[in-house]
Amino acid sequence: MSTVLQLSIIDLSLPEKLSTSRLIRRAYLNHGFFYLTNHGVPEELMKRVFEESKNLFSLPLDEKIVMVRRGFRGYSPLYDEKGDPKELFTFGSSEGVLGQHYPNKWPSEDLLPLWRPTMERYYKSVVDVGKKLLGLVALALDLEENFFERLGAFNDQAAVVRLLRYSGELSSSEDEEEKTCGASAHSDFGILTLLATDGVPGLQVCRDKDKEPNVWEDVPGIKGAFVVNIGDLMERWTNGLFRSTMHRVLSVGKERYSVAVFLDPDPNCVVECLESCCSETSPPRFPPVRTSDYFHERFSQSLISYSGSA
Numbered sequence: 195m196s197t198v199l200q201l202s203i204i205d206l207s208l209p210e211k212l213s214t215s216r217l218i219r220r221a222y223l224n225h226g227f228f229y230l231t232n233h234g235v236p237e238e239l240m241k242r243v244f245e246e247s248k249n250l251f252s253l254p255l256d257e258k259i260v261m262v263r264r265g266f267r268g269y270s271p272l273y274d275e276k277g278d279p280k281e282l283f284t285f286g287s288s289e290g291v292l293g294q295h296y297p298n299k300w301p302s303e304d305l306l307p308l309w310r311p312t313m314e315r316y317y318k319s320v321v322d323v324g325k326k327l328l329g330l331v332a333l334a335l336d337l338e339e340n341f342f343e344r345l346g347a348f349n350d351q352a353a354v355v356r357l358l359r360y361s362g363e364l365s366s367s368e369d370e371e372e373k374t375c376g377a378s379a380h381s382d383f384g385i386l387t388l389l390a391t392d393g394v395p396g397l398q399v400c401r402d403k404d405k406e407p408n409v410w411e412d413v414p415g416i417k418g419a420f421v422v423n424i425g426d427l428m429e430r431w432t433n434g435l436f437r438s439t440m441h442r443v444l445s446v447g448k449e450r451y452s453v454a455v456f457l458d459p460d461p462n463c464v465v466e467c468l469e470s471c472c473s474e475t476s477p478p479r480f481p482p483v484r485t486s487d488y489f490h491e492r493f494s495q496s497l498i499s500y501s502g503s504a
């Protein structure tokens with residue numbers, strides 16, 4: 195039996211930025227995860243995104259296969275990523291260098307006429323929330339609010355949206371962990387992830403990945419709130435101060451939908467331990483890395499046939 199993890203709730207509508215940033219700091223030091231409420235993304239839009247996601251995954255396989263990913267944008271069939279029983283669909287901005295280099299694959303308007311406008315609206319709204327939040331994260335690190343923007347983290351629109359559908363199946367494996375695996379244990383690669391779920395349970399986090407055996411705690415969804423976690427590049431930026439916590443999704447024998455928005459930095463952005471997070475007793479633990487090199491390496495480990503191009 196796993197326990198339920200009590201995460202902090204951060205209210206993005208509070209006017210006092212400094213006190214909110216202090217709460218964020220505490221949440222990231224403790225768990226690497228928190229709930230974000232009053233973020234401004236309309237409930238009606240979140241509902242429509244889940245409806246359109248369901249519409250897409252309900253298409254016959256041959257309609258989905260024409261959108262199959264080459265690289266990471268597009269459709270990933272069941273078992274494509276680490277053999278997990280989940281289907282994915284990933285898209286990003288159509289603008290900027292990345293958008294031209296890795297064109298999105300959209301379902302045909304004849305099949306799903308409201309799909310693209312709904313998803314583009316969601317992309318924009320959640321990325322705006324992510325940028326606002328990142329300003330507070332900068333304050334939490336004693337930096338100026340626009341620090342990451344000035345560093346060029348958003349020069350290109352690198353954020354991506356990932357729609358997920360877990361089939362809910364329990365595998366026939368004798369091994370309890372394999373049997374109930376929906377998404378294998380991982381940490382996210384980028385800066386921040388904003389996750390919305392349909393309320394079906396399954397998400398779990400492991401606060402201490404070095405403790406054997408791993409202890410997993412449940413993170414239930416809160417209606418209308420995002421679950422926000424730190425990614426590996428932010429862990430590097432903060433010299434390990436903020437934690438990119440390992441998480442996974444269990445299969446509970448029921449279909450489950452979720453939508454993750456990964457706020458990733460510009461591919462040319464160099465991520466280097468921040469001075470404010472280093473000291474004589476805590477020297478930089480990670481060498482500087484260019485985002486594109488880092489992502490290339492991580493994607494080639496996690497996707498079965500990642501080719502490095504869309």
Ligand SMILES: O=C(O)CCC(=O)C(=O)O
Pocket residue numbers: 356358377382389391397441443451452453454
């Ligand atoms: O579906 C979820 O609840 C989590 C998804 C996730 O962790 C991911 O896609 O990186």
Ligand SMILES: [Fe+2]
Pocket residue numbers: 380381382387441
């Ligand atoms: Fe994740």
